[in-house]
Amino acid sequence: GLAEDYPQRQIRIIVPFPAGAGPDQVARLIGQHLQDAFGEPVVVENRAGALGSLGAQQVAHASPDGYTLLMGTNTTHASNVATLKDLPYDPVKDFSPIIRTTTTAMVLLVKPEFPAKDLAQFLDYAKTHRNLTAGYGSGASQLSLAQLQSRGGVGLVAASYRGVPQAMTDVMAGVLDLTFGDFSVxxxxxxxxxxxxxxxxxxxxxxxxxxxxxxxxxxxGFETTIWYGLLAPANTPEQVVKKLYQETEKILAAPDTRQRLAKVGVIVATLPPDQFGAFIKNEIVRWTADAKAAGIEPQ
Structure with a gap:
């Protein structure tokens, strides 16, 4: 049947974020290896917008034949449930998980002149300075700031930025006291x-x-784990999912892949389809609870 012969033509990996972003770098590395392994072209297409929900929606509605895949993340498949009203796709029902590829995290950042030199000093300083200014530029950075308030009792005035790098620039310039930045930046x-x-x-x-x-x-209990993973539309044949999982897992297990990804701030942390699916369900619960605790309303 068709599933055994997969693939026989070009595969598209939709990245719902801009070129050069973490998920894009991981998708391009995997795409190149899959192309070599399968002997069919694998193209990466950037479909950025609406916190990744445009690209995710496109794949949710694509044919479940293994030729249109999504590089999903904690944003498209967990925090969007908590932060976006009327999400145009269901992160669980509309997808067949293939593999969680990588994880990364964020760093709490201040400028070098900031009075507190380490975490203990920072939390002490925050007790007497209740109006620290902060910026966020992603779902993960917004929820990290929220946990600083709810779990650390830190008083913040938080502003939204177009992206994490813009918030970091304002910390360097002394406009903001703090932000959270992805490892890669x-x-x-x-x-x-x-x-x-x-x-x-x-x-x-x-x-x-x-x-x-x-x-x-x-x-x-403080935790914001950023993760990326490959997903197909729901009802993609099991054999196709398995073949994609096995090839991608093989690529990610190679030491040179691990080293290249470590350079861009991400760690190989694979989960097979069923475990990745269960992980996504847990993540939706966790991100939704954190957003609620922080009083973040879906926009």
Whole structure:
């Protein structure tokens, strides 16, 4: 049948974020390897907009034949449920999960001159300075700031930015006191000495920034894990899903792939289809609860 012979023509991976963003870099690396493995062209298409929901909707409504795939993330498949009204797709019912590919996290960032030099000093300082200014540029950074308020008791005045890099620029300029930056954009600034990191949002210390504490060490339960994964439209044949899972897993297991991805701030952390599906359901519950605790209303 058709599933055994898959693929026989070009495969499209829709990335619902701009070129150069973390999910785009991971999708292009995987796409190149799948093209080599399958001997059929694999093209990556950027369909940015509405927090990834435009691209996700496109794949949700595509033919379930394995020729249109989505590089989904915690934004498209978890936080959008909590932050967007009238989501034009169902992250569970409309997709067949293939593989969680990678995880990454965010860093709490201040400028080097900020009075507090580490996490303990920062939380002390925040007790007496109740109007710290903060910026967010993504669902993950918005929820990280929310947890700083709910789990850390930090008083913040938060402003929305078009993206995380713009918020980081305003911290460097002294317009904002703090923000959260993705590893991929934060690590170069920390290495260059233009920003100081105080802690990471992963549940434990992170192999990419081993010297920084997890924020959960001081604020139990604090966690924002950013993840990417490959998904197909619902009802894609099981054999097609399995073939895509096995090939992608093989690529991600290669040491050179791990090293290349570590350079862009992401860690290989694969889950097979069924576990990835269960993980997404848990993530929706967790992000929704965090948004509610923070008083974030769907827009």
């Amino acid at each position: 934060a690590i170069p600034q920390m290495q260059g000495g233009t920003l100081r990191g105080l802690g990471v949002t992963s549940p434990d210390r992170n192999e990419l920034l081993p010297n920084l504490p997890a924020l959960a060490e001081a604020m139990p």
